[in-house]
Amino acid sequence: DITMTLNDSEGGSDARHVYLNVSPVNDPPTISGVPATEVYEEMLYSFAPAAADVDNDLTDLTFSIQHKPSWADFDETTGVLSGTPQDVGKTTGIIISVTDPYGESASLAAFDIEVKNVNDPPEVSDIGSQATEEDTTTDPIPFTVTDTEGGRLLISATSDDSVLIPPNGIDIGGFGPNYAFSLLPGEQRELSLTVTPGANQHGTARITLTVNDGEDHTETYFYLMVTQVNDAPEFTLEIANQTTEECDPDAA
Numbered sequence: 590d591i592t593m594t595l596n597d598s599e600g601g602s603d604a605r606h607v608y609l610n611v612s613p614v615n616d617p618p619t620i621s622g623v624p625a626t627e628v629y630e631e632m633l634y635s636f637a638p639a640a641a642d643v644d645n646d647l648t649d650l651t652f653s654i655q656h657k658p659s660w661a662d663f664d665e666t667t668g669v670l671s672g673t674p675q676d677v678g679k680t681t682g683i684i685i686s687v688t689d690p691y692g693e694s695a696s697l698a699a700f701d702i703e704v705k706n707v708n709d710p711p712e713v714s715d716i717g718s719q720a721t722e723e724d725t726t727t728d729p730i731p732f733t734v735t736d737t738e739g740g741r742l743l744i745s746a747t748s749d750d751s752v753l754i755p756p757n758g759i760d761i762g763g764f765g766p767n768y769a770f771s772l773l774p775g776e777q778r779e780l781s782l783t784v785t786p787g788a789n790q791h792g793t794a795r796i797t798l799t800v801n802d803g804e805d806h807t808e809t810y811f812y813l814m815v816t817q818v819n820d821a822p823e824f825t826l827e828i829a830n831q832t833t834e835e836c837d838p839d840a841a
Contacts, residue, residue, distance in 0.1 A: 617693035618642040618650055620668075620685070624700050628674060629707045634661065635671040638697060640687045655684040658702055674704040709737040710805035713744075713798055718811055721784070723791045723818040729781035732809075734800055739774035743767065743801045746782060750794040753815060758785040759796065784813055791817040 591607040622638035640650055652668035658680040661672030668685060679701060686696040714733045721727045736742060746766045748754035761768040761782045772778055784796065797810040 613644070615644050615689070615691045615693055616642070618645070618687050618689050618695050620687045620695045620697055622697065624670070624683075624685075624697070624702070626701055627703050627705060629705050630674050630677055631707055633671070633673050634702070635669065637667060637669045638685055638687070640668065642689055645689045645691075649690050650687050653686050653688065655686075656680060656682045658683070660704075677704050677706045679703040706738070708802070708804045710807045711736040711742055711800040711802045713800045713807055713809045715809055716798070716811040718814070719784070720814040720816065721786065722816050723786060724788060725818075726785040727783050727813070729783055730811075731779060731781045732798070733777050733779050734772070735775065735777040736772050736802055737775060738802070739772045739776060740802060741769065741771050743769045744780070745799045745801070746796060747799075748794045748796050750792065752787055753790045753792050754784060754794045754796065754813065755787050758787065759783075760785075786815045789820070791815045 592604055593607065594602055594604045596602045619641045620638050621640075622636065624636040624638075625634065628634040638652070640647060640652075642650060652663075652665050654663045654670065657663050657670070658672065658674070660674040660676075661670055663670050668687065670683075670685065681701045682699045683702065684696050684699050686694050688694040712735050716730060716732050719727055719730060734742065734744065744761055744767070746759040746761055747756070748759065756766055759766040759782060762780055768780075770778070782798075793812055793814045795810055795812055797808055799806055799808050
């Protein structure tokens with residue numbers, strides 16, 4: 590209600606009233622937030638933008654996304670982008686927007702998310718229990734090794750009983766108890782080892798195989814039973830040749 594008054598020099602006046610109606614104009618919503626642009630594979634990623642609207646309730650707003658990563662889920666009610674990537678890669682040009690009931694919208698600046706590698710430890714197959722006789726080398730014992738990323742690996746074999754199974758009694762592919770080699774990514778290598786017990790030893794030993802890729806390692810173990818074998822007796826004292834006189838039968 591606006592009042593306009595007109596006065597003259599004689600003291601007269603007149604007034605008029607004008608009514609001004611201000612119609613509401615919808616303001617677009619706003620959206621803010623700084624999303625992380627890197628995540629390691631097999632780790633959870635989550636980003637929640639913040640939205641505001643002076644003319645509408647937040648529950649009336651809807652969210653949308655362009656170029657969503659294939660490994661992620663998107664909540665159109667909250668705008669939360671989340672997921673756990675399993676492989677390395679990069680998604681570019683991601684845009685998250687918010688829209689009000691009248692079609693007005695706002696968007697975050699486009700961003701990228703790069704999934705970085707997390708080293709996977711190498712893998713080695715299980716080996717069942719083995720047996721051999723005393724003083725007898727085992728047949729080749731097969732096993733397999735693989736590594737997701739590939740690269741240089743070192744296999745080491747040890748025994749918990751160095752008398753029964755001495756360190757030099759374990760042989761991996763002809764290279765002794767330690768063997769270094771390279772694998773292509775995802776390659777599976779078939780290997781074998783032999784075990785030679787210490788001389789005249791019998792019993793049971795636990796043999797551990799450790800595969801190391803420089804960052805992580807994996808272990809497996811098996812038991813080797815060495816059974817006793819009866820050894821033939823041996824003279825341990827040298828007896829010199831002996832002489833004696835012939836016996837006289839007429840002697841008293």
